[in-house]
Amino acid sequence: MIVAESSEFHSPGPGDFDFPPLFGEGTFFTKPILIIVLGTIAVGAFFYFAARRSTLVPGRLQFSGEAVYGFIRDGVARDTIGREGIKYVPYLVTLFGFIAVLNISGIIPVLQLPATSKIAIPLVLAIISWVIYNYVGIKRQGFGGYFKNMMFPPGVPKAIYPLLAPLEFFSTFLVRPVTLTLRLTFNMFAGHLVLLLTILGGEYLLFEYQGVAGIAAGSLSILFSIVLTFFEAFVQLLQAYVFVLLSAIYIGGALTHEH
Amino acid sequence: MAISMAPISVIAAEDGPSPLMPHTSELIVGLVAFALLFFFLRAKVFPIFERTYAERAASIEGGAKRAEEAQAEAQALLEQYRAQLADARSEAARIREDAKQQGATIIAQARDEAEAEAKRVATRAEAQLQAEREQVLRELRGEVGTLATTLAGKVVGESLDDDERSRRVVERFLADLESADAATLAGKDS
Numbered sequence: 118m119i120v121a122e123s124s125e126f127h128s129p130g131p132g133d134f135d136f137p138p139l140f141g142e143g144t145f146f147t148k149p150i151l152i153i154v155l156g157t158i159a160v161g162a163f164f165y166f167a168a169r170r171s172t173l174v175p176g177r178l179q180f181s182g183e184a185v186y187g188f189i190r191d192g193v194a195r196d197t198i199g200r201e202g203i204k205y206v207p208y209l210v211t212l213f214g215f216i217a218v219l220n221i222s223g224i225i226p227v228l229q230l231p232a233t234s235k236i237a238i239p240l241v242l243a244i245i246s247w248v249i250y251n252y253v254g255i256k257r258q259g260f261g262g263y264f265k266n267m268m269f270p271p272g273v274p275k276a277i278y279p280l281l282a283p284l285e286f287f288s289t290f291l292v293r294p295v296t297l298t299l300r301l302t303f304n305m306f307a308g309h310l311v312l313l314l315t316i317l318g319g320e321y322l323l324f325e326y327q328g329v330a331g332i333a334a335g336s337l338s339i340l341f342s343i344v345l346t347f348f349e350a351f352v353q354l355l356q357a358y359v360f361v362l363l364s365a366i367y368i369g370g371a372l373t374h375e376h
Numbered sequence: 377m378a379i380s381m382a383p384i385s386v387i388a389a390e391d392g393p394s395p396l397m398p399h400t401s402e403l404i405v406g407l408v409a410f411a412l413l414f415f416f417l418r419a420k421v422f423p424i425f426e427r428t429y430a431e432r433a434a435s436i437e438g439g440a441k442r443a444e445e446a447q448a449e450a451q452a453l454l455e456q457y458r459a460q461l462a463d464a465r466s467e468a469a470r471i472r473e474d475a476k477q478q479g480a481t482i483i484a485q486a487r488d489e490a491e492a493e494a495k496r497v498a499t500r501a502e503a504q505l506q507a508e509r510e511q512v513l514r515e516l517r518g519e520v521g522t523l524a525t526t527l528a529g530k531v532v533g534e535s536l537d538d539d540e541r542s543r544r545v546v547e548r549f550l551a552d553l554e555s556a557d558a559a560t561l562a563g564k565d566s
Contacts (some may be wrong), residue, residue: 131395153402155410161396161416173432187427208420214417215410236395237402241410306395330410 220353234305254371315342
């Protein structure tokens, strides 16, 4: 919270991502959890109403739902995984919708917090993707085959193996889920901080800091926050896409022997 | 005028919990929410999208196929009409040719018939004329004999009817007359 009575500016920081329970001490229902619940309902409702009374010639809502579904189905699953990709479309579309909405919550008035800036959400999703791609890899290539193809990819000089094998192992089992988690979390975290900084800083300059300079700088800061909001919308959709695309690439890689 | 710069005192944000530390409640709610969303969408929504895609593809393919069939049918009909038209044209030409030939034949036949008829009529008329002429001549000859005898009798004053001599004279005269006639006829013919 910004302390208003003193004319000091509290720069936003990690503390702004800590929310007290909404319904009193000791309950778990915080603002991020409210956003998760609302976002999940929103995604479910969007797709449900888009698919209800489905017709060959789609209405506007059905078209939107099919566009999102088709974008992930054809643009991600089929292009990166191939013909088998159709099996993973439900997961990938759900993933995309879930992440996109929980990102977009950062620029929705009143909510104004990307729930994915809370590391728990990206972590859960990264773990799910990690489990899926390792599972399909082992199922497809066998336990030994999966590790062998991963750590000792064919077509690489044998002298490289001592260096490559631990790297590949490390990459697949640790780096991939960690980068999935951190990329999404801190894109949202940083974006939210920048928005907070321009808005709260602008507000402080406009109302607390005296003089023309304060008004000019404050106005500029508020104006910039609006520009940044549009930029954030772009980043939020992009990061949802990146998370889904990487998950699809990992699944596709686990399904094929070639690296 | 100097712009008075108010001191900006920035208080660093109080250290909250580390952003790297996941909240247990958020982990659980996130997992449950995602799982519920996934199973709901997989059961209730995505099959409908896939079905709609398939139906749409089928309908588009069906439409294309129907259009193709219609086009092929139209093409076949056109060929058929063209063939019929060509047939009709050659038929008409043949009929015209036939008619021309038939007309020519009819005209030729009619001409032949008319010529034959004309010849026949002419021949008959000639024959009749000849016959009439001969009859007239024969009658005339008889008449002339009688007339001459009668005239001669009147001139002489006595009858020459039963006289053998007079009969001979008349006959000789007639024979002369006949030969003179024939000579005149021959002169006329040539």
